[in-house]
Amino acid sequence: MKKDKDKDIINEGSINDLIRYAENDGDNTSESERELDGGTPPIDIPDTGGIEYGGAYNDIYDEAFDRTDGAFGNEPKNTKKGVIVGGIIGLIVVLLFISIDSGIIGKYKNNFTKNFTNIFSLLKSADNSLPEAPATPKPDAVYSTEITSNVIIPLENASDTEFAPYKGGILCANMNHLSYIDSSGSVAWEQDTVIVDPILKAEGNYILLAERGRNKICLYNDKKLVYETEDPDIIESANVSSNGDAVIITDKASYKGGISVYNKSGAQIFSWASGSDSVISADISSSSRRVAVALLNTDANAKSAIQLFNVNETNSYAKVDADDTVIFEVKFADDTLNAFGDNRILGVSSSGRVIYDNTFENVQLTHSAVDDDGSKLLSFDDGNIPMLNLYSPGGSLKDSVTLTGVTDFIGVSNKNALYNIGRDVYFGKLNSKNMTKYTATMDIRNLYVLSDVSFAIVYSNSIELVTI
Numbered sequence: 001m002k003k004d005k006d007k008d009i010i011n012e013g014s015i016n017d018l019i020r021y022a023e024n025d026g027d028n029t030s031e032s033e034r035e036l037d038g039g040t041p042p043i044d045i046p047d048t049g050g051i052e053y054g055g056a057y058n059d060i061y062d063e064a065f066d067r068t069d070g071a072f073g074n075e076p077k078n079t080k081k082g083v084i085v086g087g088i089i090g091l092i093v094v095l096l097f098i099s100i101d102s103g104i105i106g107k108y109k110n111n112f113t114k115n116f117t118n119i120f121s122l123l124k125s126a127d128n129s130l131p132e133a134p135a136t137p138k139p140d141a142v143y144s145t146e147i148t149s150n151v152i153i154p155l156e157n158a159s160d161t162e163f164a165p166y167k168g169g170i171l172c173a174n175m176n177h178l179s180y181i182d183s184s185g186s187v188a189w190e191q192d193t194v195i196v197d198p199i200l201k202a203e204g205n206y207i208l209l210a211e212r213g214r215n216k217i218c219l220y221n222d223k224k225l226v227y228e229t230e231d232p233d234i235i236e237s238a239n240v241s242s243n244g245d246a247v248i249i250t251d252k253a254s255y256k257g258g259i260s261v262y263n264k265s266g267a268q269i270f271s272w273a274s275g276s277d278s279v280i281s282a283d284i285s286s287s288s289r290r291v292a293v294a295l296l297n298t299d300a301n302a303k304s305a306i307q308l309f310n311v312n313e314t315n316s317y318a319k320v321d322a323d324d325t326v327i328f329e330v331k332f333a334d335d336t337l338n339a340f341g342d343n344r345i346l347g348v349s350s351s352g353r354v355i356y357d358n359t360f361e362n363v364q365l366t367h368s369a370v371d372d373d374g375s376k377l378l379s380f381d382d383g384n385i386p387m388l389n390l391y392s393p394g395g396s397l398k399d400s401v402t403l404t405g406v407t408d409f410i411g412v413s414n415k416n417a418l419y420n421i422g423r424d425v426y427f428g429k430l431n432s433k434n435m436t437k438y439t440a441t442m443d444i445r446n447l448y449v450l451s452d453v454s455f456a457i458v459y460s461n462s463i464e465l466v467t468i
Contacts, residue, residue: 319354356395
């Protein structure tokens with residue numbers, strides 16, 4: 001772009017006139033005298049042919065002087081001259097800065113304008129709101145969506161059916177009926193039963209059916225009925241070990257609750273009743289045949305306790321107290337008992353020694369799962385921030401992930417986590433690119449881990465087996 005040279009010349013000419021006026025006005029000292037006194041020699045600015053403005057400036061100066069009633073006259077001459085010269089020099093700098101757009105001054109002006117604009121933009125942004133955070137990458141970018149196979153099996157009364165993982169497939173129990181669907185999705189076998197409202201549990205080769213709200217108990221070894229018996233009290237829940245020992249929680253008359261243990265021959269080998277605490281959960285170890293019972297007392301504050309029994313003795317040989325906790329499930333993994341509470345998890349040896357005790361503050365434990373090895377998957381609500389934690393058999397935290405939504409169902413097997421967010425199902429190692437995301441075709445009623453590479457989705461009228 002062509003520079004405006006004439007504009008620069010006019011400005012310089014005007015400046016020359018101002019400087020000449022300052023040199024001559026009110027100062028009778030000769031140039032030689034100023035030099036001898038150590039003063040500054042006069043500035044010799046060559047004449048550039050600018051327009052003369054001396055007369056106009058004199059008029060303006062005289063008018064300003066008169067209005068101050070001779071205030072300038074009270075100042076020493078040198079001081080007055082210094083003020084005028086200083087003002088003129090400042091004016092020179094300003095005019096040069098405004099008029100020159102090239103060289104160092106031009107670069108400075110450009111940088112100043114650019115920096116000021118940036119600062120103003122930041123201040124304006126801070127007044128309105130914080131800068132938006134970078135967009136979160138789409139989940140599909142970190143999860144595999146490839147699967148090996150899937151098959152949907154119609155099941156009209158799926159919502160009224162109990163399910164349990166079994167030998168890579170899944171067991172289905174409903175009124176007077178038990179069936180097994182293998183890993184390919186085929187119904188491998190089915191049996192009629194005498195159980196109307198079944199409680200279904202499976203460990204190893206053994207399958208336990210107990211009739212909820214009634215008395216009947218049936219034990220199967222695969223599809224073969226081993227025994228059928230009745231407990232004297234009303235059945236509330238049950239568990240079975242891989243050795244075929246069944247522990248039954250009952251509503252015992254005149255007590256807060258009771259338990260019964262049956263061996264794989266159907267004989268009752270242990271019975272106990274609680275007079276002051278409610279029986280919440282119970283399990284039996286496949287190794288030592290120790291029985292663990294979770295008790296709850298709500299007379300004052302919620303207070304849980306775990307009592308351990310030897311099936312050959314009447315009284316408890318060990319007790320673990322858990323104040324301000326509601327333990328809702330106990331589960332043996334080999335000979336280690338895992339206890340799950342609303343705000344803590346406990347690990348207890350068969351002798352009653354506490355192996356680990358992890359408490360959780362300011363979070364709510366919403367779901368829990370444990371596999372045969374003792375790996376535990378827990379889902380939490382941390383101030384409306386859903387998250388999953390994976391714990392080792394010894395109770396140490398191995399992995400954690402914050403979820404993008406609330407999960408309804410979880411499962412774990414050999415450190416593989418299974419969970420859902422709406423219709424999206426995730427399966428695999430937490431925080432791993434090998435985790436698979438699969439979108440279900442309908443609303444999910446439940447999820448089950450079948451093996452390290454497969455899981456089952458329960459719908460209202462069918463079940464789907466998915467292999468990754």
